[in-house]
Amino acid sequence: MAVTTLEKLDGTTNAGNLPWYLKDLYKYLGGFAVITVIYVGLRLYQGAYAVATGLDSTLPEYDAYWMRLFYGELITLMSFTAGLWSYLWFTRDRNPAALTPKAELRRHFALTMWISIYTFAVYWAGSYFAEQDNSWHQVVIRDTPFTANHIVVFYFSFPFYIMMGGSAWLYARTRLPTFAQGISLPLTLAVFGPFMILVSVGFNEWGHTFWFREEFFAAPIHWGFVIGGWFALAVGGILLQEVARMTELLDKLEDAS
Amino acid sequence: MTTNPAELAAQPYSGEKARLSRHFDYLILVLAFFLYIGSFHLNVALTVGDWDFWLDWKDRQWWPLITPLMMITFPAAVQSLLWERFRLPMGATLCMCCLLIGSWITRVFAYHYWNYFPINMVLPATMLPSALVLDVILMLTNSMTFTAIFGSAAFALLFYPSNWPMFGMFHVPVEYGGAQLTIADLFGFQYIRAGMPEYLRIIERGTLRTYGQYATPLASFFSALLCTLMYTLWWHLGKWFATVRYLKKI
Amino acid sequence: MLKRLGFLGCVLTTLAAGISVAHAHGEKALEPFIRMRTIQWYDVSWSNPTVEVNDAVTVTGRFHVAEDWPIGVPKPEAAYLNISVPGPVMIRTERYLNGQPWTNSVALRPGADYDFKVVLKARVPGRYHIHPFFNLKDAGPVMGPGRWIEIGGDAAAFSNPVKTLGGEVIDMESYGLATGVMWHGLWLLVGLAWLLWWISRPLFFPRYKMLEAGREAELVTPLDRRIAKVILVAVPVVVLGANAMAQNAYPNTIPLQAALDHIDPLEPVVNTGAVQVKILRAEYRVPGRSMAMTAQIFNGTGHPIRIGEFATAGLRFINAVAVVPSQDETDHLTAAAGLHLDNDAPIQPGERRTVMISATDAIWETEKLDGLIRDADSRLGGLLFFYDDAGQRYITSSSVAVIPRFD
Known part of the structure; x- marks a missing residue:
């Protein structure tokens, strides 16, 4: 492959004054902003309606304020997941091996941004709304798997980060030569492991049905979530794969000031 | 910082490549920040969460035993990645900062502002002193084995004295209902929790029949032993997860 | 951004202001046999429905621990009398069981009687529906009757001073x-x-x-x-x-206190033997939402008695013919004329009579107690209240298997 300078390869259109490898920066920041607005909005909604309408699942207002939110979330997430994953698949690069080093580097930046948005979604699910569940269980008497906080944490936040993780996986698989030639084990672990957290909701709810209705967070019925969370460590392997490839690519380019 | 000789020696890039490299650093740091808040906080909340959430769970037997044990997990795994592959001795401190930031956000917005719990009732414990010592022991010894033995022991042993300046004052006795209680117990009694009746607490189980009242040092030393094993396990778990393998099919 | 979020918050809060706050707290999800045959509440009352921040509200009441404790529920070796409120909008400052203060958990004895008193202190202004309830280890929360409490004033004015054994007065809200x-x-x-x-x-x-x-x-x-x-x-x-x-x-610190409180039951109040009841058969008539019980009653008191009430799982079916003390604010759980007998004549001293008792109201269904007939344990439990002509009350606790009738 011909060795070229970065300057000569600068064929892509810059967004504003951004460097060529950060072409997707605004989309990335936009993703953070949208996710922040969604989650802050959901939290405000909980603050406004949870005590007023979310304490008993048998009341009609519970259907109006919470189950409709639940169904709305399902429909929205399924639609967006289908749309996003289809888009990533149908717009795939049919010949990623032909990429220039520069284009491939830019796509590595894009993949890192996808994974970063994925981890931002993991933050809301695994940190904020997960622990908030303990707080809400000090208010509500458990009477449904669809509590005002479960509807946000289990049935929105978990599928949402799965959507983002799946997108990152598909992006890598369809656009980057190294990830297209073989299936990255760490990327697969980092996406499929946390996916199992959603599946663990079944174990959790089964346990609460058969054992206890109080909220003891360190209980074994919650450890399915824990094990799923460990797979986040595989992001370290993705970093190593990316760094190895990107330093190779950088070495193929001439220095530019 | 610009005068740091390591920076000059360790920077093979210049110009745009150096800027690209630095921008990648920033992206990874943002990614790692949220990744470790999300995943490490989940790990901690669902294994030692109750001890960390509530004042009236912070006992002298189980709290100093279980907290270091479950909080050395991600630090060991992240150290194995950042030290072995990048010579960055900050894995434990990074994890602990992320955990504390995530915990504080939740304690304030989920417990206090949403459900009216006073923040002092849900103060998290800190393991940052322990994490700093773990990081510098790894750096100075450059040895997983020495860090597992001495770093993990320090990690566990420093836990209780690090937190006593914050939580000791909640163990001052009060007379209440004709009996003595700690202020921490009184928080549990007064500030009503529907899902946390007193009997759920796993505290002060056992009789300490051999060594009188020396529960905390014993719990801490036992925790030090367990942390040594846990550190080694999680170091290797971290290495295993940070695989660079590509598969033909899944 | 913050301003916009603040605006959104205001909009949502304003919308929420038009909603009547829920008066149920998930109690209907618990199986009827647990609600009917574990903690049998009665005489629950509140001191005052309207208070200001820092004011006290006292909840008092009694309960009988059912003899026919369900086999599927662990025995109440650790139980905790709690209050269902939306977070600590009130704090619990005192709690008594049979006149004895208690702060930890307690073991209850099936077949025994207890009275309780809980003193709450208003902390956050608002209108809240509160219930006493028991957390039963490995069984779940069993709710008592609830009522609305209105708290006025300023949340910032709340203080919670406590005196330590060393003599220092601290404010729990900010201590440490x-x-x-x-x-x-x-x-x-x-x-x-x-x-x-x-x-x-x-x-x-x-x-x-x-x-x-x-x-x-x-x-x-x-x-x-x-x-x-x-x-x-x-x-x-x-x-x-x-x-x-x-x-x-802080040289004088102590470990967290983990002892189980020990509190003896009251002298028997329910099933004293003065009135003896054996329910021979119970049928739940689905279309009529009516529990028909055939009961054999022996009056061992020295006075004629009448059946005044059947109470189960917080529901009260009143025999309008008899004199019954009123209990306010639980009306939606009270069928004011829901108890009917085939023979309303007083049962004479020494008389043994078989009586057909019907407890009829839609609350069987709205409170989801009719689910009993679809449970793995379909035994009914509840309290029968008898009154003599001097106003003396006699209480019995009984249980019986229930047969559903769909016609």
Whole structure:
């Protein structure tokens, strides 16, 4: 492959004054902003309606304020997941091996941004709304798997980060030569492991049905979530794969000031 | 910082490549920040969460035993990645900062502002002193084995004295209902929790029949032993997860 | 951004203001046989429905622990009388069982009688529906009757002073918070400084390449090592020094208190033997929402008695023919004329009579107690209240298997 300078390869259109490898920066920041607005909005909604309408699942207002939110979330997430994953698949690069080093580097930046948005979604699910569940269980008497906080944490936040993780996986698989030639084990672990957290909701709810209705967070019925969370460590392997490839690519380019 | 000789020696890039490299650093740091808040906080909340959430769970037997044990997990795994592959001795401190930031956000917005719990009732414990010592022991010894033995022991042993300046004052006795209680117990009694009746607490189980009242040092030393094993396990778990393998099919 | 979010919050709060706050708390999800045959509440009352922040509200009542405790529910070896409120909008300042103060958990005895008193202190203004309830270990919360409490005033005016054994008066709302924030802030600063020390230099690509080239020793400088040594010494010194100071400042500390409270039951109040009841058969008539019980009653008192009420799982079916003390604010759970007998004549002293008792109301269905007939344990339990002509009350607790009738 011909060795070229970065300057000569600068064929892509810059967004504003951004460097060529950060072409997707605004989309990335936009993703953070949208996710922040969604989650802050959901939290405000909980603050406004949870005590007023979310304490008993048998009341009609519970259907109006919470189950409709639940169904709305399902429909929205399924639609967006289908749309996003289809888009990533149908717009795939049919010949990623032909990429220039520069284009491939830019796509590595894009993949890192996808994974970063994925981890931002993991933050809301695994940190904020997960622990908030303990707080809400000090208010509500458990009477449904669809509590005002479960509807946000289990049935929105978990599928949402799965959507983002799946997108990152598909992006890598369809656009980057190294990830297209073989299936990255760490990327697969980092996406499929946390996916199992959603599946663990079944174990959790089964346990609460058969054992206890109080909220003891360190209980074994919650450890399915824990094990799923460990797979986040595989992001370290993705970093190593990316760094190895990107330093190779950088070495193929001439220095530019 | 610009005068740091390591920076000059360790920077093979210049110009745009150096800027690209630095921008990648920033992206990874943002990614790692949220990744470790999300995943490490989940790990901690669902294994030692109750001890960390509530004042009236912070006992002298189980709290100093279980907290270091479950909080050395991600630090060991992240150290194995950042030290072995990048010579960055900050894995434990990074994890602990992320955990504390995530915990504080939740304690304030989920417990206090949403459900009216006073923040002092849900103060998290800190393991940052322990994490700093773990990081510098790894750096100075450059040895997983020495860090597992001495770093993990320090990690566990420093836990209780690090937190006593914050939580000791909640163990001052009060007379209440004709009996003595700690202020921490009184928080549990007064500030009503529907899902946390007193009997759920796993505290002060056992009789300490051999060594009188020396529960905390014993719990801490036992925790030090367990942390040594846990550190080694999680170091290797971290290495295993940070695989660079590509598969033909899944 | 913050302004917009604040605006959104205001809009949502305004919308929420038009909603009547829920008066149920998930109690209907618990199986009827647990609600009917564990804690049998009665005489629950509140001191005052409208209070200001810092004012006290007292909840008193009685309960009988059912003899026919369900086999599927662990025995009440640890139980905790709780209050269902939306968070600590009220705090619990006192709690008594049979006149004895208690703060931890207690073992209850099936077949025994207890009275309770809980004193609450208003903390956050609002209108709340509150219930006493029992957390039963491994069984779940069993709700008592609830009522609305309106709290006025200013939340900022709330204070919760407590006197320690050393004589210091502290405010629980803020005690220790500044100390905690200070220590967390200090260690976070040190931790972030350590992170900043490392991340301020080029990270992943250059360091990876250096390692690949076998030059990793150059990545840690003598200055780094000196700083690390300072941390290795300084952190433990600060930790142990602060720990010693804290021990010095608070020399008289005690471990968390974990004892199970021991409280003896009252002298028998229910099933004293003065009136004896054996329910021979019970049928639940689905279309009529009616529980028809055939009961054999023996009046061992010296006075004629009448059946005044059947109570189960917080529901009250009143025999309008008899004189029954009123209990306010639980009306939606009270069928004011829901109890009917085939023979309303008083049962005479020494008489043994078989009576057909019908407890009829839609609340069987709305409170989801009709689910009993679809449960794995379909035994009914409840309290029957008898009154003599002098107003003396006699209570019995009975249980019986229920047969559903669909016609």
